[in-house]
Amino acid sequence: MTRQIHLNAFDMNCVAHQSPGLWRHPDDRSWDYNTLDYWVHLAQVLERGRFDGLFIADVLGTYDVYAGTDEAAIRQGAQIPVNDPLLLVSAMAHATEHLGFGITTGTGFEHPYPFARRLSTLDHLTRGRIGWNVVTGYLPSAARNLGDDGLLDHDQRYDHADEYLTVLYKLWEGSWEDDAVLRDRAAGIFADPAKVHHIGHHGEHFRVPGIHLSEPSPQRTPVIYQAGASPRGRRFAAQNAEAVFVAAPTKTILRELVGKIREELVAAGRGPYDAKIYTLVTVITASTPEAAREKAAEYQRYASDEGALVFMSGWMGIDLSHYDLAAPIGDVESNAIRSAVSAFAQASESGKPWSVGDLAEWGGIGGMGPVFIGSGDEIAQTFADWVDETDVDGFNIAYAVTPGSFEDIVDHVLPSLVRRGAYPSEYRPGTLRHKLFGNGDRLPGAHRGAGFRVGGPSSTIDDSVRASVLAGVTP
Numbered sequence: 265m266t267r268q269i270h271l272n273a274f275d276m277n278c279v280a281h282q283s284p285g286l287w288r289h290p291d292d293r294s295w296d297y298n299t300l301d302y303w304v305h306l307a308q309v310l311e312r313g314r315f316d317g318l319f320i321a322d323v324l325g326t327y328d329v330y331a332g333t334d335e336a337a338i339r340q341g342a343q344i345p346v347n348d349p350l351l352l353v354s355a356m357a358h359a360t361e362h363l364g365f366g367i368t369t370g371t372g373f374e375h376p377y378p379f380a381r382r383l384s385t386l387d388h389l390t391r392g393r394i395g396w397n398v399v400t401g402y403l404p405s406a407a408r409n410l411g412d413d414g415l416l417d418h419d420q421r422y423d424h425a426d427e428y429l430t431v432l433y434k435l436w437e438g439s440w441e442d443d444a445v446l447r448d449r450a451a452g453i454f455a456d457p458a459k460v461h462h463i464g465h466h467g468e469h470f471r472v473p474g475i476h477l478s479e480p481s482p483q484r485t486p487v488i489y490q491a492g493a494s495p496r497g498r499r500f501a502a503q504n505a506e507a508v509f510v511a512a513p514t515k516t517i518l519r520e521l522v523g524k525i526r527e528e529l530v531a532a533g534r535g536p537y538d539a540k541i542y543t544l545v546t547v548i549t550a551s552t553p554e555a556a557r558e559k560a561a562e563y564q565r566y567a568s569d570e571g572a573l574v575f576m577s578g579w580m581g582i583d584l585s586h587y588d589l590a591a592p593i594g595d596v597e598s599n600a601i602r603s604a605v606s607a608f609a610q611a612s613e614s615g616k617p618w619s620v621g622d623l624a625e626w627g628g629i630g631g632m633g634p635v636f637i638g639s640g641d642e643i644a645q646t647f648a649d650w651v652d653e654t655d656v657d658g659f660n661i662a663y664a665v666t667p668g669s670f671e672d673i674v675d676h677v678l679p680s681l682v683r684r685g686a687y688p689s690e691y692r693p694g695t696l697r698h699k700l701f702g703n704g705d706r707l708p709g710a711h712r713g714a715g716f717r718v719g720g721p722s723s724t725i726d727d728s729v730r731a732s733v734l735a736g737v738t739p
Contacts, residue, residue, distance in 0.1 A: 266685040269647050270658025270700075272366070272507075272542050273310050273670055276321040278346040282546070282631035282662040284571020286563060287341055292665035298347060300355045306667050307356035310363055313674035314688055316540075316700060317364030317395065318356070319489065319509070319660060320349040324373055325405030327578035331585040334405065337578075340571035350382060357390040364696035366395040366489045366507070371428040372421060373401065373410050377472050380435040383486050384478035392482030392695030392705055397489035398504065400425050419496045427467045429504055433716040434463040436485045437707070439476035441718050455479070461718060483705050485713050487696050493521060501539065502528035503712045506700070509660050511544040511632040518543055519654040526655070534710045540700055542660040543650070546630030547669065548637045549676045560637045563664045567628030575631060576623050589621030630662050640676030647677075648686060 279287045279294050287294050296302040310318055326334035326344050337344050353365045367386070369379065386394040400421035444459035465472040490505035492498070501508050508525055512518035526536040548563065550556040577584045629635050636646050650656060663669035681687035692698065695705040707714045 267651060268688065269651055269681060269686050270540055270542065271313070271315050271673075271687075272509075272658065272660045273306075273315050273318045274321065274544065274660045274662045275306070275318060275666065276343060276346065277349050277352060278343050279341040280343065280571060281321065282575075282633075283563075283567065283629045283664050284340045284342050284575065285566050285568030285628065286664055289563065289566050289665050291668050293668075294663075294666050300352075302667075303352045303356055304359045306670065307360050307363055309667055309670050309674060311360045313670070313678050314691055315363065316658070317366050317393075317696065319366040319395075319397065320352065320368060321397075322346070322349045322368040322370075322399075324370060324401070325409060327574050328405050329581065329583050330574045330577035332583060336570055336574045340568055340574060342571050342574045350386065353386050353394065354389050357386075357393060362393075362691040362699070364393045364395055364487070364699065365390065366397050366487070368397040368399055370399045370401045371425040376428050376431040376470060377435070380432050381477045384436065384476070384481045387481035387483050387486055388478070392697070394483070395487035395489050395507065395696055397491060397509070398425065398429070398500075399491065418494065422492070422496045422500050424469055425500065426503075427469050429713070430467070430716075431463075431465050431470050431472050433485065433713040434465055435472070435476035437713055437716040438718050439463055440480050442480060445479050483695050483697050485707050487700065488713075493525075498525055498528045499532075501525065502532035502534065505539050506697070506711075507540045507542065509542050509544065510656075513626065513632070513634055515650060515653050518650070518656060522655045532712075537657075538708070538710065540657040541655075542658050543654075543656050544631065544633030544660045544662060546633060546635045546662045546664055547643055547673055547677065548629075548635060548664055549640055549643050549672045551639065551676060553639045553642060556638050556642075560635070563629060569624040569628065572624045572627035573620070576627050579632065584620055584623070587620040589619065589624065591620050592617045629664050633660075633662065635664075640678075640680045643673075643677045644680035644684060644686070647681065648684065 275281060277297055279297060281294070286292055293302060307318060323343055323346060327337040327342055328334035330336050334344070336342070349367050350369070353367065356363070356365065365386075367383075383394060383396055439461050440455075441459040441461075443456075445455045446453050448454075460475050462474050463472060463476075487506050488504050489507045489509065490497070490501040491509040492500060493508075493510050502525070510518070510521055510525075512521055522541055525539070525541060529536050529538055548556055548560045550559055573584045576582075626632075636643050638646065647659065651658070661670070661673065678687055682689055692702060697703075697707075698705055701708075
């Protein structure tokens with residue numbers, strides 16, 4: 265059987281997401297980001313193309329590493345201004361039936377207790393189509409504006425995130441039993457208190473003694489997305505993620521990265537394909553190869569070198585304004601996205617080391633991922649080649665212009681993939697988790713979070729905690 269290729273759309277509630285400068289193109293509508301009409305139309309386009317989901321990125325700070333100020337980011341519209349991603353989902357879900365939604369929020373800047381309720385609410389309202397992209401944060405400006413002196417060290421942020429997810433798993437999986445909600449009109453009982461448990465969490469970072477505020481949603485735990493590709497990030501993903509987003513400039517680098525993630529999954533007691541791995545790409549396509557290349561050349565004229573270096577500086581934690589454009593990237597220690605530094609420090613497929621100027625040119629369209637240019641048939645073949653040669657499951661697709669880049673893929677690429685038997689002709693029914701894996705709505709037994717179900721091996725829920733809380737004693 266031909267391996268099925270998974271597609272995910274990558275966007276952000278802002279203007280210049282991955283391709284700074286392209287907002288100026290007459291076909292681009294990203295400046296319309298603050299209207300529901302834009303987002304509902306995009307969701308309908310993606311559902312027509314049977315995309316797995318729309319992955320909405322987010323930041324809580326500005327990109328101010330470049331030249332030590334956020335002036336260039338503001339000038340370029342580089343992910344600033346940026347609005348909240350969660351508030352978009354209800355409208356898009358109401359206008360679609362199958363499309364999933366992956367929402368980015370950070371573990372460092374919001375307490376897990378109210379956050380658990382917000383995600384459960386969206387899982388109810390979408391009938392189980394919500395996912396959460398777990399990020400630990402990488403912009404120092406976000407930490408400062410929330411009252412901290414700066415970011416924790418890279419690995420410490422993941423240690424903090426481990427406990428954050430422990431609290432969430434206890435709330436989502438272990439607080440309410442499946443049959444707690446009775447809705448018994450005759451007896452006047454909505455829910456059975458004996459089947460609703462206080463979680464009694466008392467850890468290094470969080471104290472959460474009580475119950476989850478929401479009744480069980482279709483998936484309980486949303487599908488967990490994760491984008492960290494450093495060694496510590498891969499270990500975190502292996503324990504928690506069901507979809508992993510990566511970025512690699514070449515097939516060689518991607519193949520190595522995918523292999524390491526598969527190995528980490530096995531080391532965590534899961535199967536090597538228990539998480540879908542998507543790699544970042546941007547696609548420029550048209551009805552013919554010539555038309556696609558003309559379109560790409562036109563787009564490139566709108567790309568911003570300054571905007572690209574603003575992004576690269578923030579992602580890599582390096583002020584690239586201090587570097588000559590011909591300077592090699594080198595082996596740089598970074599407290600931001602270490603995997604980006606590692607990837608671009610390696611030689612390209614041609615053997616030429618990467619320079620700062622190469623980064624600016626590369627990042628002008630599509631950020632850290634490659635740009636695929638060609639007719640629908642050519643792009644379909646490129647997708648198939650990357651999947652075959654790297655073992656990646658699919659592609660996280662950024663846009664050059666929106667929604668046009670996504671409309672072009674639906675119109676030109678997907679028919680060719682369907683003809684090859686490499687892409688579904690219809691959605692699988694059910695929740696996002698079931699659509700992705702075909703194994704039901706809930707976390708599988710081998711997943712870390714499943715151990716926090718009532719009576720599970722990792723569950724620390726103690727009903728004596730409930731009695732203490734009701735008696736006014738904080739555990």
